[in-house]
Amino acid sequence: MNINFSFRINRKAALNLSNFLSKKRKPTPISIIDQLRQTIDETQRLCKQSTHKNQVTAVNTFERFIQQTGSHITVDSLTADHIRAFERWALDQGQRTSYVALHMRCLRSLINRINGRGHELFRQINTGNCQTEKRAVSEETIKQIRELKLPDNSNLALARDIFLFCFYGMGIPLVDTVMLKKSQLHDGHLIYNRCKTNRMVKIPVCSELQQLLERLSPKDSPYLLPVITDNRTDIMRQYKRFYQRYMRSLSKLEKMISTDCHLTSYTPRHSWASIAYKHGISINEIAQALGHSNANITYHYVMELSSLQLAIANNKVLMAVQ
Numbered sequence: 001m002n003i004n005f006s007f008r009i010n011r012k013a014a015l016n017l018s019n020f021l022s023k024k025r026k027p028t029p030i031s032i033i034d035q036l037r038q039t040i041d042e043t044q045r046l047c048k049q050s051t052h053k054n055q056v057t058a059v060n061t062f063e064r065f066i067q068q069t070g071s072h073i074t075v076d077s078l079t080a081d082h083i084r085a086f087e088r089w090a091l092d093q094g095q096r097t098s099y100v101a102l103h104m105r106c107l108r109s110l111i112n113r114i115n116g117r118g119h120e121l122f123r124q125i126n127t128g129n130c131q132t133e134k135r136a137v138s139e140e141t142i143k144q145i146r147e148l149k150l151p152d153n154s155n156l157a158l159a160r161d162i163f164l165f166c167f168y169g170m171g172i173p174l175v176d177t178v179m180l181k182k183s184q185l186h187d188g189h190l191i192y193n194r195c196k197t198n199r200m201v202k203i204p205v206c207s208e209l210q211q212l213l214e215r216l217s218p219k220d221s222p223y224l225l226p227v228i229t230d231n232r233t234d235i236m237r238q239y240k241r242f243y244q245r246y247m248r249s250l251s252k253l254e255k256m257i258s259t260d261c262h263l264t265s266y267t268p269r270h271s272w273a274s275i276a277y278k279h280g281i282s283i284n285e286i287a288q289a290l291g292h293s294n295a296n297i298t299y300h301y302v303m304e305l306s307s308l309q310l311a312i313a314n315n316k317v318l319m320a321v322q
Helices: 002-022 032-046 049-069 080-092 097-115 139-146 155-168 174-178 207-216 235-254 267-278 283-290 295-302 307-320
Strands: 189-193 200-204
Touching (some): 139 267, 200 283
């Protein structure tokens, strides 16, 4: 009797424990930041390196906003009000409008991947490319840069030569320039696929490019330019180190020419497009040279008319109505 009673008690306790363990526990809501980071990890291999970097920066900035506001936001509880508050907060932090818009584009893309609500939540948010400072320089500035007297084998001389290489190469982007290999030189043309869009571009090797190649091309390397030099080190890491030196050198070159300008890695590309357009080259031809998939992108490069050009255009209009 005692044994049966004890068995019934133990059996009842076991059933209660089993029922307790089998009950569905309410899952802890995952935070929006954790969900965004998981999505970045899942899509990293599908994104270009620059896109992945921008996404990480956007999520880090959004996380700082959430921490400062003391909110606990999940994917399901995220609202357009949260997004608008984040936009105001980022602008109040002194971030440029174009930079905030980039954050918003990245977050919208990630949220669309999670639940498809990106377009709904960001409907009233500025996610467009804002007008930025003029990136192109004039023909006169290009000539001044070319004619600078610089010490041989210096960082300044290398920066100047690669700047000109990008310009003479029909605005070839810097990252594509430093990755060029000797095997891509065929019958007087350089043939490469843009890192960003994978579109093929064919560059005629003009006399200016040929002179630069003869001066810069290393003998015992598969690369055309002396930037990627160590096969044992990650290529992108070498590029990033060179990019930092390159930008510092461009800042020094700015001060050595008489014209007031700001030189960046984008300047040769925008300058080639603007000068080509000024001299009657069509938008479609410029787009093909730049490797653009859409000619509308090219308009952003060539529509930076100077105040002098606008004054001349205005005078023509005034003369027409007199």
